[in-house]
Amino acid sequence: MSDVDHPEASDLPEAVGRRLKGGAWSSGLSVADFAACVSMGLRPLALVQGFCAMQWSAYAMSGGSPWGSRPTAGAPQGAGAGAPYASAGSGSGYNESWPCPHGVASLEHRWGGNYEQPWAEHAWSQGFGSAYVRMVEEAEEAGAHGIIDVVDTARYLSEQSVIEFHVTGTAVAVEDSPAPAAPWSTYLAGQRLAKLFEAGFVPVSVAAAMSSVMMWPNCQTEYLLHGTSGWGYSYGGEIEQVINADTAVRRLARAAVRSQLGSDTLHGARFAITRHAGNMGGHVIECTLRGTRVRRFKDFDPIPAARPTVRLS
């Protein structure tokens, strides 16, 4: 995370301290997850949360031109349990030109390109990272061993250039255990977490990254996106430029998350793809990859044979 600012650690509102010192615990767990939590020997302590409102400006090119030539970003970022977020991209940058296949120079016939957008990836990692660190701070204040059922969202506030990152979870303590150095975190809860332990793994931290690719279609791609094939050309099925952009955005997110894992593995990985219009007729494709970084602590014990059942609900 050399090129992303770390949030300050001591900026939680005063109300947080008051709430966490209160008598009754709170939890965002469903009752089924709460029951599974109790049966695993985990005690809920508090609903913990972190926020970060970020100005989100498409014009902020933190290095690199709007045409996507990525700056020399350096080594993979965000490694280690304390930094479960990273800018996407492996450092090589994704930049692909798409010449006009017709060989005609006119306004209609134009080149296109697919470009990684590092500014968006850095902004996302900063916003997510700040909110996450604040949530972990709350959990530390509550004396937690871990944070389960982590949920992260990002949404536009009424001012359209402001995005609020919101990370919540339930801080838990392991019964009769000494306090750890730093709480672990996981997107899992309830039965899924119980099965993870059963399978011989413990959660280390959540792992997440967002990658962003801008696609400026060349004339041929533009034709195909509008349902025509262009004069004299008929490609049939795939639109290669779109396929390449879609593949690249996933690859970048995967590389960024992989850089956080060290020798651990990722459990429950989920891709979320969003598409929206970009500048100058471009298409922005964003990919968020989330999962739980897990570490093996025991060999897998074979589970008993499954029992056929009919659900009543």
Next chain:
Amino acid sequence: MTEAADLPEATRHRLEELEHGLFTSDLSVNEFLLVKHAGFHPLGFVMGSSIYHTGIQTRRWGKSQELTKLTEAMYNARELAMTRMEEEAQELGADGVVGVRLDVNYYEWGRDAAEFIALGTAVKAEDGNSYLNAQGKPFTSDLSGQDFWTLMQTGHVPQALVLGTCVFHIAHRGLAQTLGTVGQNVELPNFTQALYEARELAMTRMQDEANRLGATGIVGVRLEEKSHQWGSHTIEFLAIGTAVTKGTGAATLPVPTTIISLDN
């Protein structure tokens, strides 16, 4: 707690009919099965409502602040609806109300007025023990029948549906602030702090309610945000969950078993 008015005549008549053995409920069949399995039987569908004038409160364009009058109004209106629902449950001799839903509706004919409605199914324990909460009232809970059964298996009993609210005005950014951050992706600490503070206030108030009941915890906490009819910079943050205490019975959680579902 806010004073609640007497129950309407039609309500009394409906509740009297329920006392003769017939029950109504909005429980699904599976919920009904599990509520019975938890040792409770439904007595009747209960509700309470309040139409409340939420009024206005002046706010400063460039200042983030809690709008206390609106906070109080939103809290009192819900409390009135809840209290009336509890009264109906008490009238039936219930130990508690499960599956409580708390809704807010706005009507064309009253732009500044909102209707707050609390609905649920009153239940009574079959073992003859009292499950009234620390205030001597029927417990309330937004848990479904399935969740109610599961909670009882953990050795906990519900106390009350607890809530905390905070209506907050988030400051607009001035021209100088906006220009100062043009072209940058940066955190806006004023926004972060305002939203953080508002949610914390709502959660603290919810937790205070639970503490007053002597609850040990709150399950199923939800944080809801709505602008209602106040415009995008004024938001109500509502924290809501079911306060629980450790019951006298031990936890009887079944051992998890791997299954193959035969359903489609």
